[in-house]
Amino acid sequence: MFKLDSVVSGQWLAGQLTHSNLVIVDCRFRLGNPDWGYEQYLTRHIQGAYYLNLDSDLSSPVTQHGGRHPLPDLSLFAEKLAGMGITLGETLVVAYDDLRLAFAARFWWLLRYLGHEQVAVLDGGWTAWENQGYPTSNVIPEAKLGQFVPQPCHDWIVDMEGVKHRKIQPQTRLIDSRDGDRYRGEIEPIDPIAGHIPGAINSPWKQVTDEQGYILPVTAQQGLWETCSTAEEIIVYCGSGVTACVNLLSMELAGIHGAKLYPGGWSDWCSYLV
Incomplete structure (x- = not known):
């Protein structure tokens, strides 16, 4: 195939x-x-x-x-x-x-x-x-008939409790995918609290593409994740599990497989702080 x-x-x-x-x-x-x-x-x-x-x-x-x-x-x-x-x-x-x-x-x-x-x-x-x-x-295509029975990879995601317990492990790397000013807590336009999950490092999702939206070369993708080369586990998050997926795509292109998503992201994490 x-x-x-x-x-x-x-x-x-x-x-x-x-x-x-x-x-x-x-x-x-x-x-x-x-x-x-x-x-x-x-x-x-x-x-x-x-x-x-x-x-x-x-x-x-x-x-x-x-x-x-x-x-x-x-x-x-x-x-x-x-x-x-x-x-x-x-x-x-x-x-x-x-x-x-x-x-x-x-x-x-x-x-x-x-x-x-x-x-x-x-x-x-x-x-x-x-x-x-x-x-x-501008034509909306007609509905079709496919067959899709989900086979979810449950170990691809981590919830808040999982992040809390695993982020302190030395072999785990926690990646915050938001823009640097949000990561640093200088601004927060969406969520009620500014800042980031303790222990997380910042790798903004916009670094994956150029300003026109084209994916940067594989060597550039690999360069983004040099600090993760020795990690046994990588957990990626953003504000709400959306733009973190751009970083997960980048990792896949760079040959890094098995990174996990914290879907709730900062919006879930800080919901336990308010």
Whole structure:
């Protein structure tokens, strides 16, 4: 079977648009305007693409704890995937957004977490696709019939208690993926408390791409994680388990496998402090 790389180019995707075993997913989103991405999708999207919303599709409802974007209900999410024609382990899936992979990487990680490795993100995202003149449309594709029975890798995630007990272990490296000013507690635009989890080091997710949203070379990805080379366990978090997935993608490209996600992130951690 053809093995899909974790990152694909616009040129490659443009040549595959008529492939019967390909599903494209538009993940554009804005935290301050949850409807914005779908409105953009209705206006224009990559030809044949479906749309998934970070809040309502890639996450479950917010509760007192668990963070601002808890992982989605697996059965409901699986139904949505099947309705787009995705069959576990078989369908080639490509996700894109227009914010340096912030949301496409969340989808990429979710599918792999559920046992589907045939998933990639689009290098350069929507902006590059549009600028290069590749096919776009405002037509919403019809529902399809796939078969998706989740096979979650439960050891890929860590909850608050797990982080609390394991972050003090010398063989564990805890990575905060947020911008440096949020990590240092100089600003906090979203959560009620500023700062970071004690013991965490900072590696901002935006270092993975350039300002145009293109993935930096593999050597650059490897350079980001030199300090993790001796770690036996790596746990990655951000504000709410979204942009941390960009760093997890980077680690995969750098040849570092098995890093774990703390999905609740800082928003979950600080919910126990207020």
